[in-house]
Amino acid sequence: MLGWLASFSGYLTPVFLVLSPLLSYTDQAISMYKARSSAGFSLDIPLIMLVASLFRIFYYPGAHFDKALLVQSFVMVFIQLILLKVALDHRPGPSSKGGEAAVPFARAHDGGGGGLWEAPRPYRFWQWRSAKPYWHFVLYMFLGLAACELVLAPVHWLYPAYSALIGYTGLSVEATLPLPQIFSNARSRSCKGFRVSVLASWLLGDAMKMYWFFSSATQIPWAFKICGIFQAGCDSFLGVQYLMYGNGSGPAVPELVVKDHKMSDWPAAASAMGESEKLTMQMGVPHATGRDTPVGRRTSLADKST
Template structure:
């Protein structure tokens, strides 16, 4: 087993560092070539950007393995590119697949995120607020680091807080896909090759987390176990539902301040947008 742990100690960190490129480059290229981000939820870059930024600021207090820090920086870079392409090629809300740009679109139907987001958070039509939010988050985290770092009695608790928060946010990433598959009783648009890469990555990550001689905080281990469980459940869903047509009922258009309710537009399976990474293809009703 010692040789296996040694091998994992070299392969797993390299895989983790490059995983942002492996996971999202195909999605970015597809949206750019098709000139459309239909079917891609903007909550994916939101979750990964916030989680990765929190992990970066967690490092000074935790001093975890450097490979995890490099992965966080690379993930931020990749997700900024993905967000830029998705915003540039986002379809209007009244077009086929237009609800794709609405985060967790359709989740309202089953009580998940039932209340509308304050100020239409991360559902803005203008690209500017997205970049402003990310800039403000970076400024707040930087100020928090500079102000609290000198206070040795407070800083460890603050560092642990943002670390667990960031990893918890990242662990939530599979949940929208799980809810979408369960509602539509289909995994159409969800690539089995992507699922296989996730499960392989989970296996390598878990083995490395629990055998690495370098410091891996328990926050990473708990988050990794939860995410591995979610990915495994996605595999079970794929076996149960297959890749058949989704049971799509309606087309969602977000309600902006001052707008009127809009009726649902019946859709068929042929109206669905292209397949995406961890992107729910789901039915919608107006919130």
């Protein structure tokens, strides 16, 4: 029975891993495109997956891990480029809720509230207002990795260490994938904008990867296993957040009340004022209506002037 299950998993899991980027992120891209807004979606997700996938592609010549993981990396780069394009095209303005000021790691004075993930980044990295720097970064990263591969591959005494370095770096970056969304959800106390289909595919993928990593007869480096365990824990916590916050819009902001009047009722309250009250408010002088004297009678303003 266990042998049959292992054999079935050996065929099914690689297919799922190859298709998982499409299954996970296509729905997210379509949702943002239809809503004409990427509010609630962290732009750091495409950043993390593009860096991790490109590093993993260039890790393959030195590690020769299972080809299904290599094909998955190419598919992931393709879908993340599309996702980044859609997210940038429909990015909300900084003043709107869930906009640029609400993404994780946004500057504290932009979004307020402070916190570790709201600290300013050097050169506003991956927080640029223009779309061009995002594409320039991806292109330069690819060209840099390709140049290092061509230069270091012939250096046999150095290349294994370099290959292991980019492999562990890429997989470590991928393991942090859920963190930006976790921070974003915690800050807004809402999972609005984050598709449950993405979460479900992450959790299902974690379960299948963990079983396959530790039961597969093919070559699976320990870097994949260690980072996979960490990512599975983060994805599980993201699921707990979804149960806690749901898909709501976060806590309501109490309406400001001035002098027993709600701000929404202020025009009506102002229209009920007398002309003298309006005049004194405009002049910044408190309106005097008289007060009780020690003997208990009302003293008018006319009496005071005499």
